[in-house]
Amino acid sequence: MMIQHRSRTLAAACLLAATTMLAASGCAKSETPDNAGDDGSQAAQAAKSPERSSGSGCSLRTYGAPKLDLKNAVVGFSQSEKEANPFRIAETRSIEDEAEKIGVKKLLTTNAQSQLSKQISDIQDMLSQGAQFLIVAPLNSDGLEPAFKAAAAKKVPVLTVDRKVNSTACKDYVAFLGSDFVEQGKRAADAMIKATGGKGKVAILLGASGNNVTTDRTKGFVDQVKAQAPGLRIVARQTGEFARDKGQQVMEQLIQSKPDITAVYAENDEMGLGAVTALKAAGKKPGKDVKIVSVDGTRNAVQALVNAEYNAVIESNPRFGPLAFATAQKFYGGEEIPENVIISDRAYDESNAKASLGGAY
Secondary structure: EEEEEEOOOOHHHHHHHHHHHHHHHOOOOOOOOHHHHHOOOHHOEEEEOOOHEEOOOOOHHHHHOOOOOOHHOEEEEEEEOOOOOOHHHHHHHHHHHHHHHHOOOOOEEEOOOOOHHHHHHHHHHHHHHOOEEEEEEOOOOOOOHHHHHHHHHHHOOOOOEEOOOOOOOOOEEEEEEEEHHHHHHHHHHHHHHHHHHHOOOEEEEEEOOOOOHHHHEEEEEEEEHHHHOOEEEEEEEEEOOOOOHHHHHHHHHHHHOOOOOOOOEOHHHHHHHHHHHHHHHOOOOEEEOOEEEEOOOOOOHHHHHHHOOOOEEOOOOOOOOOHHHHHHHHHHHHHHHHEEEOOOOOEEEOOOOOHHHHHHO
């Protein structure tokens, strides 16, 4: 377990100004694909307009937690997967950077290394170390009940990010911050239809089982293809577990078993990049012989677009730090937080990939 101590670095006036700016960004809508800019800071998350948030509101009073000043608090962040994935690296860094920026007294960070039992014990350990507010990136949608019960027993609020949990909002957790994963799948389908002309044979590299990201990204893609492009046939669905090496292995198998595949939808960039490697090794030209669309927005995938080895990337922005802490400040300020705070995601294609590369993570 890594424990990081963040000293108080901002004066009260600066903190107030930063808080005001964050609150404003939380209500802004930013969907212009080209606004990624030349550095990662310009690709910070923004919540979609309020009507895109959903669920009943949760306030400090209804949750039953004590009032807290984050500058004098111990905050815990539970990461779910090992940070070989650029999404996880960027997510953790964003939480750490924002905690330091707003002057959080102490930040505890843990990594479950893709083990549910470890994530439960990580959260319980942070509670025993005095964590007063928790940000959790769940490994699975189910199974974290023991950790949530431990937090509830100590009246410690929990904010979930990037994956939803099948628990009760404003009881087991305050709110979920993340993308509309069905919409991501739908947008990926639209990009695939454009790239293929709506015809061909597509394979889906599924994400890991047991979480809503995989389920929703699959549903959005499949339903949209069925509705808009019946000539685009889905001929294979196989899990690549959100890992590059596994995506490569699955693609190698598919090249042998279904050599007439003309398109691949990867439910994250790492699997898509693994497919690129497999296709090249088989003498095929990714992006041309086999169209590729994936979800995430990593720098490597956007670079593959620049290199014409990819056809589209739908972003899933991992920079949760500013929005997570702005949401925490609103919560402790007495505001009601919607059950689901849906963020705005960009899209990359050949028209904007080069200009937007600096904003990818």
